[in-house]
Amino acid sequence: MKNPGRNGAISPERAMELRLRMVREQIERRGIGAPAILAALREVPREAFVESGFEEEAYEDGPLPIGSGQTISQPYIVALMLEAAELERGNCVLEIGTGSGYSAAVLSRIVRQVFTIERHEQLLETARRRLEDLHYGNISYRTGDGTLGWPEAAPFDAILVTAGAPEPPASLERQLAFGGRLVIPVGPSDFQQRLRRITRINETEYDEEDLGAVAFVPLIGVEGWGE
Ligand code: SAM
Numbered sequence: 772m773k774n775p776g777r778n779g780a781i782s783p784e785r786a787m788e789l790r791l792r793m794v795r796e797q798i799e800r801r802g803i804g805a806p807a808i809l810a811a812l813r814e815v816p817r818e819a820f821v822e823s824g825f826e827e828e829a830y831e832d833g834p835l836p837i838g839s840g841q842t843i844s845q846p847y848i849v850a851l852m853l854e855a856a857e858l859e860r861g862n863c864v865l866e867i868g869t870g871s872g873y874s875a876a877v878l879s880r881i882v883r884q885v886f887t888i889e890r891h892e893q894l895l896e897t898a899r900r901r902l903e904d905l906h907y908g909n910i911s912y913r914t915g916d917g918t919l920g921w922p923e924a925a926p927f928d929a930i931l932v933t934a935g936a937p938e939p940p941a942s943l944e945r946q947l948a949f950g951g952r953l954v955i956p957v958g959p960s961d962f963q964q965r966l967r968r969i970t971r972i973n974e975t976e977y978d979e980e981d982l983g984a985v986a987f988v989p990l991i992g993v994e995g996w997g998e
Pocket of ligand 1: 841842843844867868869870871872873874875888889890891894915916917918933934987988989990991992995
């Protein structure tokens with residue numbers, strides 16, 4: 772919905788200026804330097820993924836509401852998760868929590884194929900329309916419970932979960948390729964988690980690393996939190 776107190780639509784030149792500043796001041800300055808991630812963040816028009824009237828705010832250093840009680844993540848957190856996933860060009864990646872579609876868009880500029888799942892049908896359809904309008908063709912979409920993954924498309928080189936879980940879902944761990952990385956916020960309550968990277972070593976073994984404190988909306992599903 773249009774908010775009369777906000778700045779409204781912005782020109783492509785202004786958006787590019789804000790985007791380059793965002794990458795310089797919020798991402799590079801905090802130590803993220805992977806060229807593929809920086810290039811993708813400089814390319815994707817983040818203003819296209821927020822509600823009309825919030826285009827300038829899209830480049831601020833924080834999350835923003837996107838409807839259905841959900842948020843588009845802070846740019847730095849998107850970059851941090853992408854870096855943690857140790858992505859390579861040929862990778863096939865599953866994202867849980869499509870939300871606005873922004874992180875799927877950035878992912879699609881870095882890897883070969885993206886699969887994204889969102890439990891809110893309306894958010895998924897809005898995101899799909901935006902991503903199709905931008906001609907990002909290497910993304911597949913599903914509405915449903917992402918805690919169960921996307922078994923027909925597995926194994927994945929990386930799985931990114933953009934909502935906080937009580938424990939890492941076993942279904943997602945099992946859908947990793949050997950050497951694959953699951954990047955997921957895990958914690959005892961909403962908005963209070965540790966970002967974890969779980970790397971699948973072989974059929975039964977996983978390595979686990981703690982990447983620091985984060986605050987995400989809850990992951991709701993059979994292998995997540997209850998409704
Ligand atoms: N990646 C998003 C973006 O770029 O805008 C941000 C996602 S938002 C922080 C988290 C999303 O996870 C919400 O849209 C929420 O509805 C979704 N979600 C929560 N539990 C889910 C589940 N079990 N399966 C799929 N999506 C889920």
